[in-house]
Amino acid sequence: DAGVIQSPRHEVTEMGQEVTLRCKPISGHDYLFWYRQTMMRGLELLIYFNNNVPIDDSGMPEDRFSAKMPNASFSTLKIQPSEPRDSAVYFCASSFTTGDTEAFFGQGTRLTVV
């Protein structure tokens, strides 16, 4: 398996535009996580899914953010409209259900909103 795949790796967009980040988890993994990382706030959990169902979205900063997982092999994180303060690195991770296992992270998407 190629690991968790995120796209794009880099995204530069203008304020007010819609941004969609994409993630392909490792095949067979039940959990998918979206994180945001900034210098000020560190690595924050935004939302996670179990078997394609959102379980906890309490970390989503506001209504401008939404995440979907239409099937076991694909998830999106959308920001609409984007703002400069959304500039960050966004990571996707996946893992198996059982507790005695680790999460695997993608390489991240560096988002810059100008």
Place this chain on the structure above:
Amino acid sequence: DAKTTQPPSMDCAEGRAANLPCNHSTISGNEYVYWYRQIHSQGPQYIIHGLKNNETNEMASLIITEDRKSSTLILPHATLRDTAVYYCIALNSGGYQKVTFGIGTKLQVIP
């Protein structure tokens, strides 16, 4: 999940053992101790985890105190490539796995 506390930064000489402490005094009986690290600009990487017993793999050793209130990650022979932020996490063995990260320890390996 139990809260963990780590020193914000540490230095280690190249070739020496790096010992990274973590305090998890409120850990419950079914919570594992996990360690991840994040090398600059990359996604976090799993290192090791344990429940009660000490663990060792090709990357590191994990020493958990008998009362499970603290643990130490040991990198036996630190290299410059081990410079990274190291995160200690307490995670339930069952139910939903909400993997959250604290600030971690910035380890600087010095030549």
